[in-house]
Amino acid sequence: MTTSTGGPLIAMDQVNKHFGPLHVLRDVDLNVDRGEVVVVIGPSGSGKSTLCRSINRLEPIDSGEIRFDGTPLPAEGRALARLRSEVGMVFQSFNLFAHKTVLENVTLGPVKVRKEKTAVVRERAMDLLERVGIANQADKLPAQLSGGQQQRAAIARALAMQPKAMLFDEPTSALDPEMVGEVLDVMTGLAADGMTMIVVTHEMGFARHAANRVIFMADGQLVEQAPPAEFFANPRTERARDFLSKVLTH
């Protein structure tokens, strides 16, 4: 793995994106440092997921620039594939490969993309499954696992590529309430280990205790950003206060 410049790991500069008439990202500027955990919150339709997905170009942007580790995102082809292999991604709907076992899900990337030796990858994959607490499920198919187990397997799959950063796109939104904790525990552990993370979530508890910075998004703009203690105690904008009053009263 290459370590380069001391600048931010992820740098977005004046990024704009439309879905038809909908202006979903408006002049977004965002820098994320190495080891930083950024939690993005905001009402649905505010562009949080699009922001997250634009960083590994699952959503191409209309204008502006995104740099990862000092290099502008390649538009397509092998260069883009290489960049994506350095950015782990965890989806709301898990998206584990349905026809592969949990262990195969975790080993596939390193073996096919990085051309690593199967035996070496297998060992690392089992360690990761151990770490997320589902080593005993390694030979099952995803459909045989609970939602929480599937999402932990998906995190292990992303980590197997030894990424420089991890993107979480509402990782707990599709989970039954009793399974949210087990996934957040894994993510908290990851944050504590110094992983650079961007987390789109509605879990305010996680934002409070694991984030270095909370970003509040609305209508495609980064409306407010602050360390969690400051943000939750003293939101500066009316919109953020309004949003927090809705999500924190339950």
Added chain:
Amino acid sequence: MNTFLHTLTDNGELFWRGFKTTIELFLISAIGSLVLGTLLAAARVSPVPILRAVGMTYVQVLRNTPLTLIFAFLVFAGPKLDIGLEYFPSACVALIAYTSAFICEVVRAGVNTVSPGQAEAARALGMTFPQVTGQIVLPQAFRSIVPPLMSVLIAMLKNTTIAAGFSVVEAGAIPQYMSERGENQFATLIWIVIGFLLLIAPLVTLQRTLERKWGVAR
């Protein structure tokens, strides 16, 4: 009943030669059209516009042309264009060209049953388009298209009889030879039907086995 049995036993060599050719035609054309059809399907879902256009044009032309015309083109027009293929290879090419258009559409329908999240997760890992297609999308697509795929292959098995009209001595050519030998036409046709039912049986078994094996994977 005796006449019926003798129709087969007295002409066993002819029946054997005919059905052996049918099986050869079928196996070569089945493999060929599965490979070509899958490649065409991959082209039709690829991010490259020119590949999509080529795939679509191929399907439009070949699927809408009567199979007899494709045979006729290869056998009669082919030599004039200096494509001097023998009758048997011509028949294989005709069957593959025609059937692959149908297989392409079946495979493409299968691709559409795979949730977009599967391909997205694969791309997020850094897989290239061929890897995403070959490792993730197609293996899952095939699981959902076993029944229609088998229907296309069974239709192709029966379509092999068109080759009889173009000088290939397969099962469909047997009645003509039998008539020259003065054999009972009705008994001949019944035996040919039985032959086809026997050939199709393994395909049906294969379909059941695959459906059972892959049924749990979702």
